[in-house]
Amino acid sequence: MPAGTRLRSVRDCADKEALSRNTVVEAYNRLIARGYAEARPGSGYFARKAPGHRTQAPAAHLSEAVDVVSLLREQLEQHYEVRVGDGRPPPSWMEGSELGRHLRGVRADTWSGLGHGYGTPWGYLPLRQTIARLLHERAIQADVRQVLLTQGANHALDLIVRQLLEPGDVVLVDSPGYYPLFGKLKLAKVTMVGVPRLPDGPDLQALQSLAQQHRPKVFFTQSLAHNPTGDSLSLAKAHRLLQLAAQHDFQIVEDDPFADLMPASAPRLSALDQLERVIYVSSFSKTLSAGLRVGFIAGPLPVINALCDLKMVTVVSTSDFVERVVCQLITSGQYRRHLTRLKARLDAAQRLSLPALEQAGLRLFSPYTGGYFVWAELPDGIAEIDLVRRAAAQGIFIAPGSVFYPDRQSAKPSMRVNIAHANDERFLRLLRGGLAPA
Amino acid sequence: MPAGTRLRSVRDCADKEALSRNTVVEAYNRLIARGYAEARPGSGYFARKAPGHRTQAPAAHLSEAVDVVSLLREQLEQHYEVRVGDGRPPPSWMEGSELGRHLRGVRADTWSGLGHGYGTPWGYLPLRQTIARLLHERAIQADVRQVLLTQGANHALDLIVRQLLEPGDVVLVDSPGYYPLFGKLKLAKVTMVGVPRLPDGPDLQALQSLAQQHRPKVFFTQSLAHNPTGDSLSLAKAHRLLQLAAQHDFQIVEDDPFADLMPASAPRLSALDQLERVIYVSSFSKTLSAGLRVGFIAGPLPVINALCDLKMVTVVSTSDFVERVVCQLITSGQYRRHLTRLKARLDAAQRLSLPALEQAGLRLFSPYTGGYFVWAELPDGIAEIDLVRRAAAQGIFIAPGSVFYPDRQSAKPSMRVNIAHANDERFLRLLRGGLAPA
Known part of the structure; x- marks a missing residue:
């Protein structure tokens, strides 16, 4: 026109x-x-x-990638009063003032120590050493050279997608799964095949036949406190999954954003595999602050070297400054104290909100296993999108289940519920009024 | 094996x-x-x-991209005593203690104000407003919606390359030019065509015939205090260059990393064009701290919207935390005071080092016009790589000219000299001993 x-x-x-x-x-x-x-x-x-x-x-592949993350924009841009669909707990849980007080004394040192160069592309060495120790606690033996700092888990996944995959490659993803990953895969013109999620992890029978049929290069999964379903992988399944990966020769990218809220002994694929075939991704965004943008990748040395080269070519380095801040919060013990308080808050929240959700008519997909989310299925006859729209009209933000499916056709009416926000009376009232079949 | x-x-x-x-x-x-x-x-x-x-x-296109940035790795990883090839001034020039003192008082507030969410994908609004005001001083009228924050200029260029270009596209670049850009373009499988650089900007006659021949989509250039040659575009050339861009229908990406060291009235393409056809990139890495990783893109609204979508899909958002720190340093006036001192240091450095370089036998490509670099041509018969190797053996880091050429065959023996490091007696001694033809 x-x-x-x-x-x-x-x-x-x-x-x-x-x-x-x-x-x-x-x-x-x-x-x-x-x-x-x-x-x-x-x-x-x-x-x-x-x-x-x-x-x-925008280029066609970009607009398609963006389409699937309309929810992300909604979360980042819109202002709702009740944020039950959110990816994070309320800001008050993150203890701005307490952590801020601690930081007041260290900022000047951080700044003077900075040097103001670009830093190395691997990231701030003492934080990488600290992360190697955290991984050791999780029974993952990683040399410090196997730890690459990134600007959050999303940057980590973007680097991995760019490095490992070519247009036309096939990958497996959790279905439902972490939708910001789907955007990156679409952008890379990669074909996603969804592996149905069961309450104890991926459906391995389905995975086996999909692997046979599609010969995927990589399986992207979250083992623990899975986003969006909240379930966790069983140990037996973890073992069997790695056997399938060897048999069908695909790699695994294990994203573990809630690591610091989960027991060290939880069944991580990386702990069984010791970073031979598994690339491990984690972040401080969910447990410390998404406003810092610090995450990391741990993996086989040649993979980490290649990812470091890619990071260097594309962004030179990540922020030495925030990496020093995170390192200080961990080594001073502040982070651990914060985690203890955060876990107690989550525990209290789930005790209140889970029975309330069930009483309001939702069916929970799995027992609560940690993290921020549970997955709630809607009663038959309730249209997900109608509920989301009615909620939005009342200032309530709901994350509709369909967004989390790589192939929306297989979606069942459901929603991702953030337990930190779920016990809100306005939300529960909406459910009680809206879940009776028409 | x-x-x-x-x-x-x-x-x-x-x-x-x-x-x-x-x-x-x-x-x-x-x-x-x-x-x-x-x-x-x-x-x-x-x-x-x-x-x-x-x-x-690594994927073939990545290893090729990395190859051209071997210099970058050298700068980031190796420890030389005399860093005359460096991209940045000595750390002492960045006044760690002074800026750090200022930050001590604001850190707690920064932290409490953070909210610890992901922030918006555009970046911290008050910093975007501040940048819009800085652009206004440079005679570039940009609405705040036209300003997108990035994790430094390299992240900005990576987003632009990913958004605007498809494999096989042809782009024009400065020759010699900003070599970390070349790595990104190779990664994107884009064909680079070098536009020879003259002491007052790109060779427009060459540009015209290259544009006719190759029908490029974009010309990536640095108008002011060009990296690596240090020259600046003349106003008449800026005008003519925009005419050529309209005539041959290519876009321009103008990277302006030394903006805050240059006069507000310097001839920027973006100021002539008012962000119609020109996308403007700048950063606080060269003038404040590369360890923060804060830069930005200003451009036409639809371009910025698309780049914001791409940023959101790939990294969600940049660090709210460091963006608040930068914003406070600017609005408190600290940044401006720091710039005044930095300019005085640069002025003193160039007065000493430029005559010394010429006395040692180098020919300077253009008069000093600002920023950190001058471009020095070696006398006939001197092999660049031999000089670089001899320097390295003595702990002196030289940036060889050939690295800055998109097509190395057209390179003339030369080097990029950082004037902040150039008046070092060890370097000058090397030159005096090494520039006599064999």
Whole structure:
């Protein structure tokens, strides 16, 4: 449409397309916000000469990748009063003031020690050493050269996808699974095949036949306190899963964002495999602060070297400054004390919220095993999207289950529930009123 | 080679390949460091079963990309006493203690204000507002929605490359130019065409015929205090360059890392074009601290929206924490005071080092126009690589000119000189002894 073309009037468009006028106005406002249209008071809406016409539309693979993360944008951008669909606990749980007090004394030193160079591409060495010790507690023996710092788990996954995969490759993912990963895989033009999740981990029978059929390169999974279902892998399944990986020759990327809230002895694939075939990803975003952006990858030495090269070529290095801050919080013992308090809060929250959810008519997919999430199935006949919309109208943010499926067609009506936010009376009232079949 | 195979002895390998034994030992040590070999004391060197065999070798496009940034690794990893090839001034110039003192009082507030969520994918709003004001001073009118925060200029360039380009696309780059960009372009399987750099900016006659011949999508350039040559674009050339961009319909990415050291009125393409066809990139890495990792992109609204989506899909968000720190340093006036002192240091350094370089036999490509670099041509008959090697043996790090050429064949013997390090007597002595033709 050439610049300056008048768009149809709101009334005309609403009538002919059988839409509400509000819907049309909202659509036009989005066009304006994105620079594609402008409003001329008194005259209506007009197409705008978008600057740099070759870059107006994102590349096709990007827009598809972005589509699946509309939820992410919703979480980051929208302001809801009740955030039961959120990926994180309430800010008050993160003890801004307490950790802040501790930091007051160390900041000047952090700054003077910084040197203000780019640091090494591996990241701040004392933090890598500290992480190697944390991994040792989890029974994962990793040399410090096998630990690469990243700007959070998402940066870690992005590096891994870029390094290991080529367009057209096939990978296995949890279904339902961690949807921000799906966006990265779509961006890389990789084919995702969903492995159904059971209450004790991936459905291995399904996994075996999918592996036979598709010959995947990698299986991306979360073993513990899985996002979104909240279930954890059993030890027996972990062992069997690694046998299947060897038999069908695929690698495993194990993402463990709730590591510091889980027992050290929990059945991690990386602990069984000792980083031969498994690449381990974790982060301080869920347990310390997502505003720092510090995560890491541990894996086989050649893989870590290659990922470090890729990190260096693309971003040079991660922030020495925040890595020093995280290191100080861990080595001073502050982080451990914070985790103790956080676990007590989660424990109290799940005691209250899980019975309340069940009483309100939801069926929980698995017992609570740690982390922030449980997965709740809706009663038959309840349309997920209707519930989400009604909730949004009341200022309640719900994460609809379908977003977490790599293939939305296989989705059953469900939602991811953040237990830290779930015992809110407004949310429970919505459920009680809305879960009776129409 | 199967795991467990004995490698040739150092003596045997050195003799048959006509290498020094030290060279062979170093090569073997590198294999060990990368996990491909192991030393068994008393028995020699053996090939190692590399874990995860499918990922031993990085993807071909990555290893090529990494090859061109060997210099980057050298800068980040190696320890030289005299760092005349460095990309940054000495740490003492960055005033760790002074800025650190200022930060002591604000850290607790920064932390409490953080909220510990992921922040928005655009980045910390008050810093974006502050940057919009800084751009306004540079005569670039950008709405705050046109400013996207990144993890440094390299992250910005990586996002731009991933968003705008597809494999096989052709782009123009400065020749010599900013070599970490070349790595990203190779990674994206994009074809680079070098535009020769003259002392007042790109050679526009060459650019015109290259544009005609190759129909490039984008021209990546640094207008001011160009890295590596140190020259700056003239106003007349800036105007003509934008005409050529319109005529041949390519976009321009203008990287301006030394912005805060240059006059606000310097001829920026973005100021002439007002972000219609030009995407502007800058960073606080060169002037405040590379250890923070804060940079930004300003550009046409639809481009920024698409880049923000890409940023969200790949890393969710940048660090709210460091963005708050940078914002406080700017709004408190500390950053401006620091810049004043930094400019005075640069001024003093260039007064001393430029005559010394010329007296030692180097020919400077252009007068000093700002920033950290000058480009020095070697006298006829002097082999660049020999000089670099001799320097390294004496603990002096030189950035060889050839690394900065997208097509190394067109390189003339030269080096990038960091004026903050150039007046070192050890370096000058090396030059005086080494620049006489053999």
